Amino acid sequence: MSWLPPSPRIDGGRLRLWEPPLLSGVASAEHSYVLIDEIVGSSVGLAVSPWPQVDDKGRVRFPAGRVMLGANANALSAFLHSHRLPREHRDRELRIGDAFAVRARDEILEPLREQLEDERRLHPFLDPAAWMRPPVYDITADAREAAKRSFYAAVAPVLETDEARTVLPLEE
Amino acid sequence: MAAPDPVPANALERGDFIADCAPEDLVYFLLNVGDGDSQLLLLPAESNGSRRALVVDVATVAKLPSLIEALAKTPLLPPRDDPFPLVVGTHPHEDHIGGMPEFLDRFGPLIREYWEPGYYHPSGSYFEVMRALEDHPHIQHSQPTSGFTRYLGMVRLTVLAPTISLRNRFDSYGVTINNASIALKVEFPAARVEQRGSDRRYLRIRRSQNLVLGADAQTLSWGEVMSDFPELRPSDSPVAKALRMAVGADPLRAQIFKVPHHASKHGVTLELVELIRPRLSLVSSAPGGGRYNFPHTVAQESVREALEALASGAAKHRPDHELGIHYTCTSDTVGAPLGSIAIIISPSGRKRLWRLGDRPDAPVDLSQARRFVEQELAEASDIETHEPAPA
Numbered sequence: 001m002s003w004l005p006p007s008p009r010i011d012g013g014r015l016r017l018w019e020p021p022l023l024s025g026v027a028s029a030e031h032s033y034v035l036i037d038e039i040v041g042s043s044v045g046l047a048v049s050p051w052p053q054v055d056d057k058g059r060v061r062f063p064a065g066r067v068m069l070g071a072n073a074n075a076l077s078a079f080l081h082s083h084r085l086p087r088e089h090r091d092r093e094l095r096i097g098d099a100f101a102v103r104a105r106d107e108i109l110e111p112l113r114e115q116l117e118d119e120r121r122l123h124p125f126l127d128p129a130a131w132m133r134p135p136v137y138d139i140t141a142d143a144r145e146a147a148k149r150s151f152y153a154a155v156a157p158v159l160e161t162d163e164a165r166t167v168l169p170l171e172e
Numbered sequence: 173m174a175a176p177d178p179v180p181a182n183a184l185e186r187g188d189f190i191a192d193c194a195p196e197d198l199v200y201f202l203l204n205v206g207d208g209d210s211q212l213l214l215l216p217a218e219s220n221g222s223r224r225a226l227v228v229d230v231a232t233v234a235k236l237p238s239l240i241e242a243l244a245k246t247p248l249l250p251p252r253d254d255p256f257p258l259v260v261g262t263h264p265h266e267d268h269i270g271g272m273p274e275f276l277d278r279f280g281p282l283i284r285e286y287w288e289p290g291y292y293h294p295s296g297s298y299f300e301v302m303r304a305l306e307d308h309p310h311i312q313h314s315q316p317t318s319g320f321t322r323y324l325g326m327v328r329l330t331v332l333a334p335t336i337s338l339r340n341r342f343d344s345y346g347v348t349i350n351n352a353s354i355a356l357k358v359e360f361p362a363a364r365v366e367q368r369g370s371d372r373r374y375l376r377i378r379r380s381q382n383l384v385l386g387a388d389a390q391t392l393s394w395g396e397v398m399s400d401f402p403e404l405r406p407s408d409s410p411v412a413k414a415l416r417m418a419v420g421a422d423p424l425r426a427q428i429f430k431v432p433h434h435a436s437k438h439g440v441t442l443e444l445v446e447l448i449r450p451r452l453s454l455v456s457s458a459p460g461g462g463r464y465n466f467p468h469t470v471a472q473e474s475v476r477e478a479l480e481a482l483a484s485g486a487a488k489h490r491p492d493h494e495l496g497i498h499y500t501c502t503s504d505t506v507g508a509p510l511g512s513i514a515i516i517i518s519p520s521g522r523k524r525l526w527r528l529g530d531r532p533d534a535p536v537d538l539s540q541a542r543r544f545v546e547q548e549l550a551e552a553s554d555i556e557t558h559e560p561a562p563a
Contacts, residue, residue: 002241002244002245003244003250003251004240004241004244004278004279005278005279005281005282006278007274007277007278008277010277010307033296035294035295035296037265037266037295038265038349038464040436040464043463043464045463045464047266047295047296049296052296052299059299059303059306060299061299061300061303062296062297062299062300066266066270066296066297068266068463070463096293096348096349097292097293097294097349099294140294143294144292144294146294146299147292147293147294147298147299147302148292150298150299150302150303150306151292151302153306154301154302154303154305154306154313155305155313157309
């Protein structure tokens with residue numbers, strides 16, 4: 001019998017779909033959350049997660065089941081140029097930390113799931129057009145805003161409304 | 173990418189890893205997690221005989237807990253309330269914090285402090301790490317930059333990177349996530365004070381064992397590190413003398429070097445390795461090159477050349493294991509994986525290198541450990557400590 005604590009079961013309470021402002025009324029469990037996790041030369045590492053949820057404290061939660069897959073940077077840029085929303089972002093350079101909401105073609109990814117979960121696949125790259133259904137929502141700004149919320153809630157207690165009142169006049 | 177050559181099977185022999193660890197030893201683990209980093213430093217036993225452990229990155233959910241569970245069944249990690257004084261998430265890439273949320277959820281009550289660089293990365297693991305820290309508000313959170321130090325018993329930690337200059341550019345997209353990495357220097361033993369009856373004596377440690385844990389810092393970051401921690405040439409100027417006294421002559425020197433970024437071509441330069449001059453250079457990488465075909469030949473050759481300068485391009489370097497370069501992904505000549513790396517470091521400088529024989533997706537089994545015998549690692553330390561001389 002180990003003296004170490006067992007793995008706890010984390011209960012997030014009632015969970016609802018995360019609905020970032022850009023996807024208001026559009027977000028669905030059929031979306032995947034795709035993040036540019038790494039760029040090495042012409043290789044792009046994409047972290048693909050089931051669509052996040054929000055717990056009863058308003059925290060964005062990611063269920064298990066993240067997989068990594070790869071894309072050629074030029075192929076991904078070309079695909080985004082054609083299908084990225086909002087359109088004014090279509091020519092934005094690829095950057096680590098860019099986040100997208102896409103509907104993945106499960107019929108393409110499912111046969112690869114075991115290999116993807118082994119986290120070994122990056123080559124050969126999948127053509128983005130083969131597994132992403134347009135459009136691709138660029139939710140980078142919303143995702144970074146949510147990441148900042150999660151950070152500040154972690155490093156200092158969340159303010160109750162009464163407490164927040166003292167700093168509201170200072171808000172941007 | 174050049175796959176590391178197999179190590180001769182007769183260079184390793186079975187032994188009792190647990191018995192080889194003396195209470196006063198520092199034990200460093202670089203785990204075989206494929207693409208990614210998971211590291212654990214088992215600190216020397218304290219006066220009550222028990223040890224604490226420092227965690228640097230948790231790439232995968234199962235591997236590091238399997239090592240901790242194995243150690244907890246031995247005298248190396250006996251029960252205590254505060255076994256983890258510090259956990260470091262060097263940067264928020266999946267291959268460094270992919271298993272961190274589960275680690276924090278399970279061991280959070282036993283953790284005192286968490287370091288991360290302050291780089292926002294909207295990944296699932298980042299969100300879940302922050303959620304886990306929120307759920308454990310007793311864990312002190314810090315974002316250290318270069319020069320910050322923390323003493324943990326017989327060990328002194330110094331943050332080499334990121335520099336303040338890089339830190340101030342994180343949110344402008346002017347710094348990539350790898351260059352946000354927290355790179356650490358570990359010095360052992362650190363200076364202590366001895367109680368002698370009703371008096372005390374400062375123990376100046378003349379020579380120390382140093383480890384540089386490079387995380388995924390790349391050339392931009394290392395350039396700033398080399399500026400912040402310069403090699404100080406002999407000079408009689410008062411400033412040079414004062415600096416040498418304060419920080420030593422070659423503050424980046426280390427016997428053990430965890431090669432940055434899985435030996436990508438942007439993670440290491442010839443000049444950096446020449447400054448560090450490691451006896452052991454350790455690479456965490458996946459069999460077959462992993463996702464990004466690491467280690468890169470350019471990085472491998474830089475390390476080799478720094479360790480064994482050749483007069484001409486026609487000459488060949490000795491095999492990597494003879495140069496002290498070891499990869500988590502290597503196998504031996506009969507095809508057995510060498511797996512996770514463990515180094516037992518005595519205060520005197522004596523070092524023993526063990527391989528734990530695990531595959532990336534398998535738990536650690538300490539009974540499978542083999543000791544590396546080909547290279548004599550039992551050498552005296554030759555690195556001056558950074559402690560100033562007494563007045």
